[in-house]
Amino acid sequence: MTSDMSSRDVFFKQYHDKQNEAVNVTRTAAFEEVCVKKLLVKSGVTMQLAKWKGQQKRNEFSSRLTLNWMMDKWPRFPMHIAVGVGQYPGRLPYAALLGGKISKLTVFKDYNTTAENHDVDPVEDRFAMIFKCQRAKHATIQVLHNQPVQSDVADFDSPDIEGKHCRRFMFCFRGVYYVIEGIDSFVATIGTDWASDD
Numbered sequence: 001m002t003s004d005m006s007s008r009d010v011f012f013k014q015y016h017d018k019q020n021e022a023v024n025v026t027r028t029a030a031f032e033e034v035c036v037k038k039l040l041v042k043s044g045v046t047m048q049l050a051k052w053k054g055q056q057k058r059n060e061f062s063s064r065l066t067l068n069w070m071m072d073k074w075p076r077f078p079m080h081i082a083v084g085v086g087q088y089p090g091r092l093p094y095a096a097l098l099g100g101k102i103s104k105l106t107v108f109k110d111y112n113t114t115a116e117n118h119d120v121d122p123v124e125d126r127f128a129m130i131f132k133c134q135r136a137k138h139a140t141i142q143v144l145h146n147q148p149v150q151s152d153v154a155d156f157d158s159p160d161i162e163g164k165h166c167r168r169f170m171f172c173f174r175g176v177y178y179v180i181e182g183i184d185s186f187v188a189t190i191g192t193d194w195a196s197d198d
Contacts, residue, residue: 029064032083035130035141035183036065042187043195045074067130076194079126079147082118084110102173107131107180111144122146123176130183143186146178 040047052073053063060069067081084107102108111129112122120127128145168181168189181189 028083028085029062029066031132032067032130033065035083036067036070038141038183039070039187040195042184043192045195074194074196076196078190078194079128079145080118080120081128081130081145082114084114084129084131084144102171102178107144108173108178111178122178123174128186141183142180143183144178144180145186146176147189 037047037049049065052065052069056065056069057063060066067083071077071081110131111127114129115122115127118127126145126147128143128147130141130143133140133142168179168185170177170179172178179189
């Protein structure tokens with residue numbers, strides 16, 4: 001009887017693991033589409049969701065708008081961009097960035113893994129990873145990227161970013177400058193020249 005229980009337990013654990021994996025894939029895809037929409041809206045693109053989703057459904061068998069779709073549609077987007085799949089339940093430990101423990105941060109490890117999975121070398125190419133930081137004070141959607149900005153830390157309030165207080169944090173690791181900032185600030189950093197309507 002114990003061997004039956006054991007094989008049953010194994011079966012249900014495998015089933016549960018597969019279900020969790022499917023749920024995580026769906027959540028990541030939904031989050032990615034939210035990020036695409038935010039980037040387009042904040043960049044002033046006239047939204048044509050029905051048209052775009054219809055084209056996606058015909059071409060990719062899914063109507064979800066992805067970052068790859070966005071980069072194909074707007075090839076002048078200034079860097080390769082992907083969604084991080086890690087879970088970041090708390091605030092980012094910015095003190096670790098100052099204390100030299102950058103390479104140990106989960107988000108930085110995920111950034112490097114995501115870049116590698118997309119065949120991008122952050123030393124040579126510009127790359128951004130969008131991720132969700134559950135309890136970030138003003139910006140739950142954060143971006144870690146290697147595009148240089150003007151200052152180490154810049155706080156600003158601006159009508160262009162809906163009057164929200166945003167923090168850009170820049171740090172250098174092995175000769176490459178990285179930035180962590182909210183999605184609103186990220187759009188201000190990269191500009192909107194790439195976002196001409198189709």
